[in-house]
Every structure is written in C-alpha cells, then in structure tokens.
Amino acid sequence: MRVFGLVALLAPLMLAGCSVHNMVLFFPAGPMAATELHYTYLITGIMMIVIVPTLLMSLWFPIKYHISRQHKEKYTPDWTFSYVIEVLAWGIPLGIVAVLAWLSVHGIQAIDPWNPPLLAKAAPNAPVEEVDVIATDWQWVFIYPAEKLVTIDELTVPAGARVDVKLTSTQNMNGFYIPQVAPMVDAMPAMQTKDTFVISQPGDFTGFSTDFSGAGFSWMRFAVHAVTPADFTAWVQSHQGAAPLDYAAFDAHIAPPQVNYGAKPSYFTLTDPKLFGEVITAAQMGKTYPVSQALNKAVADDDAAPTAGAQ
C-alpha cells in the first residue's frame, strides 16, 4: 500500500507535466504539418462514429445481460444470426473505410514530400531554399549549396521560404524528422530522398533521427531555426570564412562514427560543390565506416569517444 501512496503523491506532479502543450504535434508551424494534423482530426473524428458506440456496447452489454439480472432481461440462447445485423456489421465499417481510404489517398497526394501540390497552392510564390542533408553516424550535416556553407547539427532557414531538402546518409538508414514542420522521410546511404516544407513564422524547433542507427542514435538531434530573410542573410554572412570543407576533409573528420553530445553546432565553408553527390557515389562504391565493437561499447563515455564538431 505504501507504494500506492507514493504513486498518489507523485501523481499530481506527473499530471502537471503531461500538459497538452507538450504534445507538439498539435501545434504545427507550417502548411505540411498543419495538413497532417488536419487529416488526423478528420480521420480520428470519422473513426469515432463507429468506435464510440462499439465501445459503449462493449461496456453496456456485459452489465445489462449479467447473469444477476437474468429475471429482468431477455435470454435468446439460440439466436445466432441476423441478416440485418450482419449487413450492418459489414456495411458500416465498409462505408467508413471507403471514406477514410479516399481521404488518405487525397492526403498523401497533397503532401507528397517530393513535390507537394499543397505547397504549390499554399505558398506559390515562396522563394526556394535548397539544403542537402547528409546523416552520418551520428551527426547531421547540412549543405547550403547556394550559400557555400556547411553546418553540423544546425539547420537555419528563412521563414516563409520553401525548403527543398535532399537527403542521403553515409552508412546507415536514419529518419529525418522535424515535428511541427516536416513529414518524416528516411535518409538512406547510396540513395537520395527528398523532403519539402515551409516554416510559416520565425521560431526555434528541434529535429532528430527517428530510425535507429546505432549507439549514438539518441544524441542525433539538430536545432532548427526559422529566421526572417534579413536575419538569414546576416547568419550566412556571420559564418563566412569558416574552415573549408571538401570531400577529403568530410571523409576524414566528419563521416567516421562519433557522437556529438549536446548537439553543438559547427560551421564550414563548402569548397567542393559536388560533396553531396560524392558521398552518395562513395556509398554506392561500397564505402563504409566500420563501427568497431570497442567504439560501440565505449560510446557512452565522453573521453573514449571523441566529440566531433570543429576540428
């Protein structure tokens, strides 16, 4: 009983923490996530048409027809089939599924991350910001080809711009995800995937990897800053003159497995415009960055696994 008492004491504290504001998926920051939320409400709502009555029936029937009430209620032990009920039992789910499937197909057409028709409608004249993303073990590398800038574990984009993301990975599959902002898309070695999104207003978000990729996976997060176009230009300016980065430097210092505790950002000047393509080609040619058992086991230890970032 003492344990239950402890739980009772802790309960208000824990409840207070479970506020709805933590559930970030309910607070989208751009049209893509807003559409996802819209469909969530729509589909869940339609499901409720059948779930709520069924749930009530599953609670009400056992009470109503409990054996202790046998003198009050009808008992039909041989009633085992009814065309009406069977037609309804198949028909109602069928109708609901038809509507839901139609909605789902339309939803996925609208937000196809490769080239979402949704953004063409919602933000037709938005300027395009291209970012190439490389997931390494275990950091996020963001390449701004137009700005000749490379950042690690920080994605800064102009608010209101349409961000076209190309994704790949050095060695393992990772999920690229910014809740409230962008659909989840996998970053895969030797492959190239795409994601597209608009962040409507300036703000700060967190992105992270969603597909397990090894010992440093839990630390694979990056800060996302949506800033005004003027601030974006200023931000680009402020990192002019950072250390140069070409494929050789990337291969030697960034790609080998390492954990960036605390996701400390670092910045480079892109000197090799083909870097993204070279990473894909290297993976296709069989390039791997072997993770030894020793590194796997030691990864929790700050000293054993060198912190990456600026060299």
Added chain:
Amino acid sequence: MQVAVEGPWSPLLGRLTLDAIPYNNPIIVPTFIVAALAGLVAVGAVLYYKKLGYIWREWLCSVDHKKIGVMYIILGLVMLFRGYVDGLMMRTQQAIAIGPDSPGFLGAKHGYLPPFHFDQIYSAHGTIMLIFAATPLLTGLGNIIVPLQIGARDMAFPYLNATSLWLTFAGAALVMISLFVGEFSSATWVGLMPYSEMASNPGVGVDYWMWAIQISSIGTTFNSINIIATIVKMRAPGMTWFKLPVFSWVQLTTAIIGLTAFPILTVALTLLGLDRYLGTHFFTAGMGGNFMLYINLFWIWGHPEVYFLVLPAFGVLSEVVPAFSRKALFGYPTMVAASFSIAGIGWMVWAHHFFTMGMGPDQIGFFSAATMIVGIPTGVKAFNWLFTMYRGRISYETPMLWAMISIVLLLIGGLTGMMLSASVIDYSVHDSVFVVAHFHCMVLVIGAAAFAAVIFWWPKVFGFKLNETLGKWFFWTFIAGSVLVFVPMFMAGLAGETRRLDYVFNTALAPYMLWEEAGVLVYLASVGFFVLMLIVSLWQRVPAGESPWGTERGLEWLTRTPVPFYNFAVTPHVNALDETSWRREAGAALRPTRYVPIHLPHGSGLPFILGMDVFAWGFALTWRIDWLIILTTIAMIAIVFIRSFDRNEGFIIPAEEVEAYEANINTASIFAEQPKRGHGLVGEAH
C-alpha cells in the same frame, strides 16, 4: 571465402574467447548467479526425486500433442517473463536518462545502461515477446485444443510436431545463452539494414538473433503444415466444414499464414547470413546491394506475422465469449469469412511499414487503403462478439474478464491502427512511440486472449481450476499497469518522442516516462499475483469435475476431464457445431457404452536430440566454430536418416484397458507415468 572477422579467431573455439563472457558486468553477473542457482535447484530436485527417467520418457520423448502444447506454453510463459524484465529495464533507463543533467550509473553517461547494452535489451524484448513468448503460447494452445476440437487422436504428424517444439526451444535457448556468452543483437527485432551488416555490427549479436529466429521460424513452418493437415485430414466423422469450431477455423487460417509467410523470412535471413558469412552483397548499401530489399522481404513476412498472432487470439475470444454468455456464437459463417479476409488482406499490406522510405503516392495510397480494409472484417468480429453477449446470461469468470478487456483493447488498437494506416498521419508519427503504443495495444489483445485461453482450458488439461480470486487480482493489476504504461506512451508519441531512445533529450517528456515507470512496476505486482495464482492452485488442486465452468460448448469438452492421453475413448460422431452443449440439451449420451482398441504412436527421443543438435549448430555458426558446424550438420542429416528407419508404428491399448482408464480418470492425468509398452504391437505392414 569466409568473411574476415574482427577480433581473435581460433580453430577450436572460433570467435569464442574468455572476453565474450561478461564476468565483470554488474547486471549480468547477478542474473547469471540467480539463473544458475535456479537451474541447479531444478536439476538437483529432478535427481533427488529420481525423476530424470520420467522426464525423459514422458516429456522429452513425448509425441502427445497435449504434452507438446504444455511445453510450448511453459516456454512461452518463461520467455514472457524474460521479455517483461527487459521491458522493465528499458522503462527504468528511460525514466532516469532524461535531459543532459540526468545522472549516470554503472559506467553509463545517462541512466544505468550504456547505449550498446540498452539496444540489446530492446532488441531482445521485441524478438522474445513476438517470436518466443506470443508464438509458443498460441502455438501451444493450438496444439492442445485443435485435435480435441476436431475429435482426433493426435496431430497428423506427431513426430514432426515434437520436432517443431524442439526447434522452437533451440531458438529460445540461443537467445537465452546470448545473455551470458557474448551479446545479443543491437539491431532491433526487425534487423535494421544495412545496420545489421558487418560494417556496423561486427559482433556476434546479429548472428545470435538471426539463427535464433531462423531456427524457430522453421519450427513454426513445420507446425503450420501439421495444423493444416490435421484439420483437413483428421476431423471426426460428421464434422463437416461448417461444424468446425471457430477456434479451429482460425488456427487453419493462421497456419496458412505460417505456411506461406515464414518461408519469405527464411529467405531474408538466409541472404543476410550469406552477406555476413560469405561476404556477398545482397543488402549492403554499396556494391550493387539493396538494403531496401531486405526491409521489403522482412515485412512480407512481418505483417502477415502480426495476423498470425492476432487471429488465434480472435479464435479464443470466439470460444470464451459464448461460453460465459451462455449463448451460441453470433454470426458463425461471417466469423469464418472474416478470418479468411483478415489473413488474405493482411498478406497485401506489408509496405505500410516503409511509407517513409520514399515510395510514390500511388503506391502509398494503395497500401494505405488496403491496410484500412483489414479494419472491416476486424470490425465484423467485434460486432459478432458483442451480439453474442446481447441477450445472453453473462458471468464474469476470469477468462471472460480477459475476453472483455480484449475487445476494448482491440477497439483502441484498431482506432490507432486506422490512424497509422492513413499515410498522411503516419508521416508524422512513424517510428514514434505512438506506433509502439499502438502495437502494444494489439499485443495486449493477444496477451489477454492467451491468458483467457490458458485459464479457460487449464482444467481440461490438468483437472483442476486456477484460483479465481488471485486470478482477478492478477487481471486488475495487469490492466492498471497497462493503462499506466500505454496511455502516457500514446501521449509521448504525440509529443514527438521517437522509438528506441536510450537517452531522452527532451526534458518535457519526463512526466510521461515516470508514469510509464509506475505502470511497469504495477506490472511487477501482476507478475507476482500470477505466480501466486499458479502456486496456490497447484497446492490446492481442487478437482474441477467433468464440467469445470458449467457452460462448455465445444467438442473438446466431450472427453473426460482432465483429458486422458488417448483423448477420446471412442471417436465421437459429430452432429452439431457446439457438440457438447447440444448433447446436454438434447439428452444425448456424453459417454460411450462400449470401447474399442486405441492405436497411438510411440514416443521418440530423436526430435529432442535433433533440437539439441540444431541448437549446437546455431551456436557454432554464431561463433564461427567451423568443425562444430560441419559436425552438427552431418549429425542433422544422420538423425533424419536414422528416423526414416524407425518403422515402429506405435502401440495398441486394448478395449478393456481403455474402459479401466475411463472408470478411474485421475490415473490418466497428464502427469501420470504410462506403463511401459512393447514395440511392434501393430507389427510391420504385410
């Protein structure tokens, strides 16, 4: 052309060195000591009471479907406990390791488990719960109940049945030994690719995982063959297809999935093995390999596997709900149709597991819609159970409690499943703990139905009921734990928490983690009540009589209770769908008046020996001990060859002996030692 491996290799022991034994790990060593002590006590007790011969003859050599089923269920319950402990450790880690300021113990930066150890634990949790807990539990139930429900003496292939069991045991033993020798896979239960390749996973963990599920899934394929052949060929006279009880129908659909989906897993794992052992490039990222192919092959099996598990649970509900509603099952023909629809559609939807991998909207739309269609027959089943209760006379014995909560969980799991199948929603919660909470809802349906079935049919096998009071304590604590764990988990999923985190960077998630930790501790109480229920019931052993629940309906209750080793004294002629309740109502005879000789197969030690050999083979492959691989492979072929020369066709129990057994049924209970029988009673043919 073997792949070179990291670390030392010797011809005698392969990769196995003293370092492989984690003698300095503060968690594994106490576990080992406890396990070793428990093992020593068990072995000591067997030797002290001189039961070694009994266990060998009556259990390890048994080909009796009921004993095999009981051993399956014991394996399932033991592994369920192991899987639960893994879950407890995971939850505790996540409850501690929140935010950069969270403390670290035992050498971990945050929490008490370094990532590598944590990753193994959740990989083991998933593998064990699905492959070595749920599957044996349900396979065991099918083994016990199906032959009884169709009026058969045994399965169609009793020796193959024993072989399936011991292959499953061999797989489970590989998982268990990985705890103390070497390591388990850190690549999750699905074997992430290309992460499971040598470059990222040079250790033996993936090998352990791969061979464990490879071996046990071959056992499952064999079992599926057996179930289909039994139901198609061994039904009692008079049992037409539409007198086949729903549980048996469902076992048939399940076995069809087992027969057709598991071979694809065999292919996926074999190709992965070729990559890891011979250095081919099936699933590597480079050299023309394609890891998306592995994901595709794995889920061709993986999604039907979900229905492989949940369909038997639906079958259990279709037996338990009518029994405790004192009313025949509503909508029997549509129940059968729904089972086949679920199995069939479930075979076409696997790609929804990789919506985020980059498929085009046409394909995603197709798989999304197809996935939703599974909701239709599932909904039909729920309605039919509800209308079975409607105008019934319901009582709340523990099996019924489990069945009712199963329906509620199914509705919640179905709602969230429909949400996830809408790819536009999946794009925001794929790989989040929302998905984890959803499929745990579904496996709780399976778990609850399995508990309902074990409690419901327990007296059929053992002759006494489980303690109802403790059973209800077990039920309520289990449900309280489930609510505490999984409601916050759904919320954390909507808060954007991703799966498989050994360090939770978002401090806002702390309250959810604490709730889940509280829930998993409440589960501990339910484990305690479960064990207590078993101990008290075994201690009391109140004879349950011929009709333990008073409301039994199916043919399986027409044998004596507990069921004797020969099942039916005389094969029944089936007249109605619910034969036993029909005979009671119509006043037809429940017992035969004269007896005939019964023909039964002999036991054999070869399936057990084969299982042990396959275990050694898996161990040798894992550690790359070449000579042992060759030796055990030759032994496997030799065992099959030797078995083909065993032309003993079983023995005959004379009619008088059957009559004597039937008169004094306690002597025939499942623990009784059978009298020694000479060979060749039937003799060689011609």
Added chain:
Amino acid sequence: MHSEKPTLTAKTALWAYEGEEHDFISTRTFGFWLYLLSDALIFAGLFASYAVMDNPMSAFGHPLANGLLSASRGLIQTFIVLGSVFSVSVGSLGLKTGNKGLVLGGLAAGGLLGALFIWFGVSDLQVMAAAGNGPLESGYLACLYALLITHALHMGFGLLWIVAMFVHVARWGLDAMNTARLLCLRMFWQFQASVWVVIYVYVYLFGGAH
C-alpha cells in the same frame, strides 16, 4: 442458417466405432504437398529478390543475364530435367503393380539425369565465376547465384533421397510406408521441374540470354 440444431433420434450416430483409421498415405502426401507450397514461397522470395536486383545499378558494372547465360544451354538443361522427371514418374507406375524393378530403374535413371543437370548448372556457374562474375562481385550476381544454387541444392537433396529410397525399397519392399515416401519423392522431383521452367523463362529468356 446453420443455427438449426439437429434433432436426436434413435438413429443419430453418436460414436464412430469404424472411423478410427485415417488414410495414412493421403495424409502423408498432403502434408508433403504443403511443404512444397512453402518451398514455392521460398522461391517466390528469391524471384522477388532477383526481380528487384535485375538492373544495371545492382549489377555494379557486371553483365546482366544476357551477358552471362546461354539460352540454348538452358534449353538443354530443361530437356534434361524434364527427362529426369519423366523417368521418375514412369518408374513410379511400378507402384501400381508392385514392380520393384521398374520403380528402382526409374529412380536410377531420374537420378543420373538429375546429376547431369546439376553438373551442367555447376559448370556454367564455374565458367561465370572464372570470368570474373563470381557471387561476391555484385548484388545482382549474388541473387542470380542464390536462385540457381538453391534450385540445384534441391536437386542434390533429391539425389540423397533417391539413394535412401534404394535402401528402403531393398529392405522393406513397396509397403505402405515406402509407397507414401515414393509418392512424395515423385512430387518433389516434379516440383523441381516446375521451378526450373519458371527460372528458365524468367531468368534466361526474359533476361535476354541467347
């Protein structure tokens, strides 16, 4: 619907005293047929893998089927395997009359042709590997080898089985047990021919080999 319950009369059968014996041979052959279906799904997995890998990117600079395989040699292999299956099938006609010699002769001829088939296939693979197109070179080649070797392994297992059946038939004759086994073996051998024609049409001919 089904809910109509039977009425109990004096004639209602309640116990099946005569229903004890099941059709032993049919149960065996049906069970084995189910195994063959599961085996078909193994080949489905391999065919699906092969289909996915059948592109220049997965070939990784190595030729595809049209540069590796010979359709005419494949046709010869097809004739060999059909001849082998024909021999085993005709041999099994001896079961009708209890003609041990015909059964064993058919098995022997089928086995020899099967061995010839395996030798043909293996020597083709050796030539391929010697030309630098071994199974480790690319994902496509690995799939091609996996498909062909899996089929050859089945044939090889069948050969072992044929040898074992010689021992059994010599020792016990054509009794019920051996009849069931021979029927299963016949199905197994016929199944290999079915798989081979799919491989031949899909991998060789559709792959553009000539």
Added chain:
Amino acid sequence: MGTHHYDPTQHPEVRQGTILRYVLATVISAAAMVGAYYVAMSKPPLVSLIEELAGTLLVALLAQAALYFGLDVSRAQIWKSVSLVLTLPLFIISIGITVWAFSSLYGRTMPDPAIMSSMAM
C-alpha cells in the same frame, strides 16, 4: 496412422498415374519451352515478349499441375488443388507487389542522373 489395413497398390494416388499422362506432360512442357525459346530469340517488342513468355510458361505449368501432379477435384486430390489455389495468389503477390513497390522506390530514391554524371568519378 496404421498401415496394416492398406493395400498400397490400390491407393487412388498410385492408381492415378499413367504413362500417357507423363508423356503428355513432358511433351507439352518441352514444346512450350522450345516455343518460348524461339519467341525470345525472335526479339519481339517488350510487351508482346512478356505476354508470349507468360503464355508458354502458363501452358507448361498447367500441364505439369494437371498431368504430373494429377491435381483435380477428386476426393484424393481436392485439398491439394484447393491449397494450391489459395497459395498461388500469394506467390504472385509477393513478387508482383515487390516489383511494383520497387519501380516507385527506384524512380524516386535513385540519385538524379545529373548529379551522378557531375561526380568526380
């Protein structure tokens, strides 16, 4: 389980086999494969190549199912036929849907040819 009641020579699956069946099965299969060989050698356009190869393959497989395996709806063979009919769609689905899914995956996840050609390799 017992074998003692059996006269195995009278079992329907034993009786079913005839020399004519096996000759026909072999001849039809061989003819279909020879036909397929010549179709493939004549290099028709892709669509008709697929159709004609699938046609000849189907003829060979049907001949083998009916004549080698003796599948029909008789009491002895009905369940083999039914289980085959239930399994074949899964065989086709597992290959067909995989190919369909990958046709989309390849189209979208393979890097742009422009990038590949501009690469340093």
